[in-house]
Amino acid sequence: MHTNxxxxxxxxLPAQNMKPENITVTEFKEAFIAKIEAMHGKPLSQTSDRxxxxxxxxxxxxxxxxxxxxxxxxxxxxxxxxxYYLSIEFLLGRLLETNLVNLGIxxxxxxxxxxxxxELGTLIDQEEDAGLGNGGLGRLAACYLDSMAAIGLAGHGCxxxxxxxxxxxxxxxxxxxxxxxxxxxxxxxxxEYRRPDEKVAVRFGGAVRVQTNGKTRFIHENxxxxxxxxxxxxxxxxxxxxVNTLRLWSAEVDVSHHNCCIHGNDCNSVIGYKHGVxxxxxxxxxxxxxxxxKVLRLKxxxxxxxxxxxxxxxxxxLHHHSLSELPDTIAVHINDTHPALAVxxxxxxxxxxxxxxxxxxxxxxxxxxxxxNHTVLPEALEKWPVGMMEHLLPRIYMIINEINExxxxxxxxxxxxxxxxxxxxxxxxxxxxxxAHLAIAGSHSVNGVAEIHTQILKKSVMNNFYTHTPGxxxxxxxxxxxxxxxxxxxxxxxxxxxxxxxxxxVEYPCNLAQLAPYAKDTGFLDTxxxxxxxxxxxxxxxIKAKYNVVxxxxxxxxxxxxxxxxxxxxxxxxxxxxxxxxxxRENPNLDIVPRTFIFGGKAAPGYYRAKKTIKLINTLADxxxxxxxxxxxxxxxxxxxxxxxxxxxxxxxSDASEQISTASREASxxxxxxxxxxxxxxxGTLDGANIEIRNAAGADNIFVFGLSAEEVLNYxxxxxxxAWDIYNSDPRLKTVVDQLVNGxxxxxxxxxxxxxxxxxxxxDEYFLLKDFAxxxxxxxxxxxxxxDKYIWQKMCLMNIAHSGWFSSDRTFSEYxxxxxEMDQPVPIWRRCQPEDYERVMPEHDAYI
Ligand SMILES: *Cc1c(COP(=O)(O)O)cnc(C)c1O
Numbered sequence: 001m002h003t004n005x006x007x008x009x010x011x012x013l014p015a016q017n018m019k020p021e022n023i024t025v026t027e028f029k030e031a032f033i034a035k036i037e038a039m040h041g042k043p044l045s046q047t048s049d050r051x052x053x054x055x056x057x058x059x060x061x062x063x064x065x066x067x068x069x070x071x072x073x074x075x076x077x078x079x080x081x082x083x084y085y086l087s088i089e090f091l092l093g094r095l096l097e098t099n100l101v102n103l104g105i106x107x108x109x110x111x112x113x114x115x116x117x118x119e120l121g122t123l124i125d126q127e128e129d130a131g132l133g134n135g136g137l138g139r140l141a142a143c144y145l146d147s148m149a150a151i152g153l154a155g156h157g158c159x160x161x162x163x164x165x166x167x168x169x170x171x172x173x174x175x176x177x178x179x180x181x182x183x184x185x186x187x188x189x190x191x192e193y194r195r196p197d198e199k200v201a202v203r204f205g206g207a208v209r210v211q212t213n214g215k216t217r218f219i220h221e222n223x224x225x226x227x228x229x230x231x232x233x234x235x236x237x238x239x240x241x242x243v244n245t246l247r248l249w250s251a252e253v254d255v256s257h258h259n260c261c262i263h264g265n266d267c268n269s270v271i272g273y274k275h276g277v278x279x280x281x282x283x284x285x286x287x288x289x290x291x292x293x294k295v296l297r298l299k300x301x302x303x304x305x306x307x308x309x310x311x312x313x314x315x316x317x318l319h320h321h322s323l324s325e326l327p328d329t330i331a332v333h334i335n336d337t338h339p340a341l342a343v344x345x346x347x348x349x350x351x352x353x354x355x356x357x358x359x360x361x362x363x364x365x366x367x368x369x370x371x372x373n374h375t376v377l378p379e380a381l382e383k384w385p386v387g388m389m390e391h392l393l394p395r396i397y398m399i400i401n402e403i404n405e406x407x408x409x410x411x412x413x414x415x416x417x418x419x420x421x422x423x424x425x426x427x428x429x430x431x432x433x434x435x436a437h438l439a440i441a442g443s444h445s446v447n448g449v450a451e452i453h454t455q456i457l458k459k460s461v462m463n464n465f466y467t468h469t470p471g472x473x474x475x476x477x478x479x480x481x482x483x484x485x486x487x488x489x490x491x492x493x494x495x496x497x498x499x500x501x502x503x504x505x506v507e508y509p510c511n512l513a514q515l516a517p518y519a520k521d522t523g524f525l526d527t528x529x530x531x532x533x534x535x536x537x538x539x540x541x542x543i544k545a546k547y548n549v550v551x552x553x554x555x556x557x558x559x560x561x562x563x564x565x566x567x568x569x570x571x572x573x574x575x576x577x578x579x580x581x582x583x584x585r586e587n588p589n590l591d592i593v594p595r596t597f598i599f600g601g602k603a604a605p606g607y608y609r610a611k612k613t614i615k616l617i618n619t620l621a622d623x624x625x626x627x628x629x630x631x632x633x634x635x636x637x638x639x640x641x642x643x644x645x646x647x648x649x650x651x652x653x654s655d656a657s658e659q660i661s662t663a664s665r666e667a668s669x670x671x672x673x674x675x676x677x678x679x680x681x682x683x684g685t686l687d688g689a690n691i692e693i694r695n696a697a698g699a700d701n702i703f704v705f706g707l708s709a710e711e712v713l714n715y716x717x718x719x720x721x722x723a724w725d726i727y728n729s730d731p732r733l734k735t736v737v738d739q740l741v742n743g744x745x746x747x748x749x750x751x752x753x754x755x756x757x758x759x760x761x762x763x764d765e766y767f768l769l770k771d772f773a774x775x776x777x778x779x780x781x782x783x784x785x786x787x788d789k790y791i792w793q794k795m796c797l798m799n800i801a802h803s804g805w806f807s808s809d810r811t812f813s814e815y816x817x818x819x820x821e822m823d824q825p826v827p828i829w830r831r832c833q834p835e836d837y838e839r840v841m842p843e844h845d846a847y848i
Contacts, residue, residue, distance in 0.1 A: 093644025
């Protein structure tokens with residue numbers, strides 16, 4: 001029913017021994033026509049673009065299948081160490097072009113289609129984004145899959161196959177409306193293989209009976225069985241014939257319950273059961289960096305962890321005799337705390353299913369698991385009520401309890417009498433299970449995602465854990481796949497780079513540094529500017545078509561695209577625009593560099609303030625875009641439904657990259673890296689990876705402003721901040737703040753009351769008022785520099801040239817070597833050269 005294996009028709013494949021990259025244009029064309037006819041039962045001329053896309057994707061999947069089979073059979077022989085990346089989100093975006101590029105057949109495909117009068121781009125646009133993630137965290141997981149395959153390491157993703165991905169955002173009357181993201185309209189996903197034979201059962205509820213005659217055994221009874229069916233999405237490596245797997249689990253009913261119904265048992269309860277089970281993987285929770293203690297979410301987390309670990313252990317036992325080999329042959333990574341139940345679940349499997357004793361099981365568990373922390377925001381820290389955990393997962397709760405008792409005892413021995421310390425580190429405290437504590441205790445490695453973030457973990461948020469086990473803590477700065485975000489998203493720039501320094505940069509992204517000498521070459525800088533102009537025209541065309549707004553392509557395209565969140569400070573950007581607008585209204589002849597302010601991002605449906613921020617941006621846009629008096633010098637746009645595909649359109653067309661989070665709050669950011677790699681100049685705070693971007697590109701090639709993380713943390717710790725003082729001492733700022741509520745906007749005077757109150761009554765938690773003046777000054781500097789084409793282009797170039805370090809190939813190589821201790825060699829060049837490291841992460845640079 002769900003399967004699409006009937007689309008597979010081997011006779012339509014090119015010759016059996018044909019490697020995908022050797023396929024000719026003619027062969028591709030023939031195979032495509034054959035696939036169209038076999039799949040749809042009609043000739044090419046009668047098929048829609050959607051049908052053409054489906055056939056093309058199916059053909060590409062056939063080609064990948066061959067490599068998948070070879071990769072798997074090779075690994076069955078060689079048994080390389082396998083890493084499993086557990087993540088509740090994978091924000092994949094579209095895969096057709098990525099797969100074509102990775103197979104090395106993009107051009108062949110484009111030529112073959114054009115012989116048939118078809119434009120590849122049209123078919124690419126038919127694909128729905130797979131939006132199985134909220135934002136940065138899920139996109140990071142997707143970038144890592146791409147890099148793991150590119151490097152050729154055996155690294156797989158484990159996630160959930162949500163029936164509905166992140167909601168589709170519509171803006172109506174300036175407000176966000178949420179529509180279900182029905183990405184599986186066709187019932188199946190073109191890239192996946194449904195594998196019902198590899199299903200496993202996950203248990204919820206019931207009770208645990210302890211049997212103590214002879215060896216103690218824990219018998220789980222009266223539980224609800226949910227069947228987890230895997231859907232495997234192949235992940236093709238870049239031109240290396242390697243294919244890894246992203247395994248997405250879907251919840252299905254246990255057929256034995258069906259039988260009860262057929263045999264005349266209580267059908268209503270069966271229907272209720274069916275409904276309950278199927279809703280388990282129905283939706284992705286649309287929260288970003290905000291924790292919500294919903295029981296369904298806890299069920300999802302355990303479902304992911306239990307299904308993944310059971311299937312990992314099954315395949316481990318197929319290939320290995322002794323459990324003691326586990327940490328040498330398998331690494332399981334916990335991406336943020338959502339899969340932290342991997343700790344007790346692996347313990348459960350080792351003890352209850354494999355018969356190990358506690359100490360041996362614990363030793364293997366800790367050596368197998370590693371954990372990445374993604375945020376220091378207090379509202380994001382997951383804590384589950386003990387009662388909920390105990391009721392839903394009785395055996396797992398018993399194990400967590402035991403882990404907690406042993407952990408606290410160990411702490412007591414080391415810090416006798418230090419109750420406060422032990423309490424702050426306990427896994428169970430105040431009747432809640434602290435997931436981060438569980439993940440730290442149960443992993444051999446804990447990492448932050450940017451230098452400054454790791455320092456904050458060590459010195460502040462997790463200081464007690466760091467003091468206890470300093471060796472566990474390490475940093476791995478995030479990265480992005482340059483194959484999607486440069487090679488594919490910005491083909492003209494990629495071509496220019498290849499013409500200039502040769503093609504090796506795709507394999508060795510740090511080679512981009514060879515572009516730096518061209519900073520003196522005005523001809524080269526002209527070309528760079530032309531490419532940016534081309535990308536801006538493309539975006540302007542899209543904006544005209546979709547929003548009927550004409551934007552000036554000579555203006556600065558200034559983009560602020562990311563989830564809407566108070567700490568990301570979209571409102572600070574708005575306040576700068578309001579101030580600029582006020583200045584223009586005072587003096588319409590003011591000589592400013594024209595600007596197009598572009599916003600995009602989704603707000604969590606229950607996040608009142610963030611939703612009001614969207615309304616604020618749209619209200620401002622209406623006012624400014626319709627004010628003839630300012631002569632089109634500034635425009636403001638909110639582009640709806642920000643997702644991966646929109647990012648791929650906006651980022652290559654941007655001149656300025658807004659990365660203006662309150663210092664210390666953004667763990668790393670990855671949007672910042674995508675912009676840098678596409679030659680946009682950052683205007684930002686010294687937060688997250690912005691610091692490393694500054695180090696890499698050079699302080700002259702970024703616009704930095706605002707409080708430092710240390711200053712912010714000191715205010716949080718010791719107080720001393722007074723928003724009113726700043727408000728009263730800066731008349732321009734006062735005007736802007738007043739305009740939120742004084743009728744300046746043609747809306748209900750209470751429309752933006754929340755923002756006003758956040759700034760004054762609640763003392764401006766994110767320091768917008770404090771950073772306003774330095775932000776405005778940085779914006780002025782940016783505009784002045786932009787006037788000088790060559791200085792500006794040189795800045796762009798230096799950003800591109802030093803962005804190689806931010807490739808997720810480098811990030812992943814660090815994980816592979818330092819954390820997962822993979823046995824396959826990771827070439828040193830993947831990790832960039834030592835001097836690259838020194839430049840980006842100066843030895844004694846302490847940021848807080
Ligand atoms: C990269 C990306 C993000 C993360 O952006 P930040 O600026 O790092 O918050 C979020 N959403 C999408 C669609 C992305 O591509």
